Amino acid sequence: MEPLDILARDQISLPDWIREKPLFTEEVRSQFLQSRVVFYPGSGDDGHPIKLFGSSRAAFCFVYADTDERGYGHDPTGYKPVLQEQVMWPEFQRPFNFSVTNPRRAQWTVFKREKHLGDDHGFEFIVLLYVYGDAFTVYWDLWAGNGKAPYAILIEDYGIGGIFKGHPFGGPESPMYMWADAKIAWPNWLLVSEHPPTKPWPGYHRVSTGDTGGMHHDKRFLYSRRRR
Numbered sequence: 230m231e232p233l234d235i236l237a238r239d240q241i242s243l244p245d246w247i248r249e250k251p252l253f254t255e256e257v258r259s260q261f262l263q264s265r266v267v268f269y270p271g272s273g274d275d276g277h278p279i280k281l282f283g284s285s286r287a288a289f290c291f292v293y294a295d296t297d298e299r300g301y302g303h304d305p306t307g308y309k310p311v312l313q314e315q316v317m318w319p320e321f322q323r324p325f326n327f328s329v330t331n332p333r334r335a336q337w338t339v340f341k342r343e344k345h346l347g348d349d350h351g352f353e354f355i356v357l358l359y360v361y362g363d364a365f366t367v368y369w370d371l372w373a374g375n376g377k378a379p380y381a382i383l384i385e386d387y388g389i390g391g392i393f394k395g396h397p398f399g400g401p402e403s404p405m406y407m408w409a410d411a412k413i414a415w416p417n418w419l420l421v422s423e424h425p426p427t428k429p430w431p432g433y434h435r436v437s438t439g440d441t442g443g444m445h446h447d448k449r450f451l452y453s454r455r456r457r
Contacts, residue, residue: 277442332362
């Protein structure tokens with residue numbers, strides 16, 4: 230079964246708070262993180278998870294993290310920004326310091342679906358928090374440090390840029406996996422690339438056929454910790 234079909238069985242409704250096209254206040258930050266969030270470490274400007282999770286109506290909130298400060302340079306297909314705000318990244322207590330690329334700022338963007346498109350294209354609104362900085366630190370700040378996990382993570386280790394100081398996003402050596410294991414806080418889904426040397430996390434099983442995306446146009450497969 231294709232990832233889109235599986236995720237379409239897990240649809241949610243759009244809440245009122247996002248329809249107000251809100252600024253990124255503390256209250257909105259809390260509402261955002263209490264929603265289903267898809268996390269993409271080492272994202273660049275790859276829109277594949279937005280397309281997949283948004284069009285299936287499984288999630289409308291996305292966090293991208295990358296040390297490349299060019300950010301997300303284009304609009305998702307069929308969407309236009311209705312609010313864009315630069316926000317400073319707060320200082321968190323962390324039991325580590327990977328590098329000087331700790332997050333410093335982020336861009337909060339609310340996108341609205343173009344008028345000529347209907348619900349079959351995806352949610353009326355989607356939101357993207359693009360964080361400039363080390364992806365592992367972002368994962369700790371938003372989830373692991375609080376014993377939580379995002380709804381889904383896209384995992385692709387590109388071999389450069391996507392691996393920081395030899396720490397992969399996938400596999401048992403991933404700091405994110407080790408934190409999730411220690412906190413017993415697991416994402417519902419992993420979207421894992423076939424691109425070498427990427428590996429899924431232990432305990433996750435492939436549940437879908439491949440969906441093509443990313444700069445390498447590689448196949449990506451949906452993984453779950455329980456068979457569906």
